[in-house]
Amino acid sequence: MSAQATDPQSNNVPLGIGLMIATTVVFAVQDGISRHLAGEYNTIMVVMIRYWFFAAFVIAIASRTAGGVRAAARTAQPGIQITRALLLAGEICVAVYGFTVLGLVDSHAVFACYPLLIAALSGPILGEQVGWRRWSAIGVGFVGMLIILQPGLGVFDPAAIIPLISAVMFAIYGLLNRYAARRDTTATSFFWTGTVGAVAMTVAGVWYWEPMAARDWGWMIALCITGVTGHWLLIRCYEVAEASAVQPFAYFQLVFASAMGIVVFGETLRSNVAIGAAIIVCAGLFTLWRERVKG
Structure with a gap:
């Protein structure tokens, strides 16, 4: 989700960084719970229930703002709003499915390339100028991706395409956020994201409903709570600090999610994944820095 600070006079960077790191911790926990539930039940059903709580959250937020739900809608x-909402819902389904097939470590390592994809696609989609420095960073990030995927070495896992598809979808979603922000407020985009996503996932998910064990309903409630908490923290983060100052710290989610994958799910961190992810993160941080300088 892309947001702008609602108060231009507020730029408490230390607090914003703390909130962003807290956000990444919560979202990493959410990813771990999603991995567990989607491994036991249909991914679409899990995402559908998650969206029900998300929709309730955005409606509650909208009802407390000036003008209420009508103004937010x-x-x-x-x-554009419907397209971006559907794109995010689909991306979440792809990402969660990727967790069950590839694991948290490898999925997040590949997904870390999405800021570079945003930089690359900002030209054809938004008409922004992409200079040679950003293209160089994109090229370096592509090298990191090749190190992770290792094509042609007999160890390429086709499942690695899943988080790559997720990253492309999320990058386009992020660009559509920028496009929508030219005419709509963050509150409006947030409202459409939750409500349209909930409707779409309900239409798709009711066909995949299956009974859930009582213990897993506890995990489902925890998933919904972490989702709402994470989005609330993210909103607060962008309210107290400039996005360009705190966005680099979003990469901590890669660290926390990978740690959870290793400790909780017994995944391993292969050397090529660690090296490739480090290259991608460095290239992404450079891209974010160049964007801040140009801004």
């Missing part, structure tokens, strides 16, 4: 570009 008002948009001059419903097509």
Whole structure:
């Protein structure tokens, strides 16, 4: 989700960094719970229930703002809002499925390339100018991706395409956020994200409903709580500090999610994944820094 600080006078960077790190911890826990539940039940059903709570959250947030739900829902570009909401819902399904097939470590290592994809696609989609420095960073990130995937060495796992698809979808979603922000407020985009996503996932998910064990309903409640908490922390983060100052710390989710995959699920961190992910993160941080300098 992309957001702008609601108070231009507020730029408490230390607090914003703390909130962003807390956000990454919560989202890493959410990913771990998603991995468990989607390993036991259909991914679409799990995401559907998660979206029900997400929709309730955004409606509650909208009802407390000036103008209420009607003001939050008002948009001059419903097509863009619906498209981006559907894209995020689909991306979450792909990402969660990737957790069950590839694990948290490898999935997040590949997914870390999404800021580079945003930089690469910002030209054709938004008409932004992409200079040679950013193209160089994108190229370096591509090298890191090749190190992770190791194509042609007989060890390439086709399942690695899953988090890559997720990263592409999330990058396009992020660019559509920027496009929507030209005419709509963050509150409006947030409202459409939750409500349209919930409707779409319900239409798709009811066909995949299956009984859930009582213990797993506890995990499902925890998943929904972490989802709401993570989004609330993210909103607060962008309210108290500039996005360009705190966005680099979002990479901590890669660290926390990988640690959870290793400790909780017994995954391993292969040397090529660690090296490739480090290269991708460095290239992404450089891209974010260049974006801040240009801004």
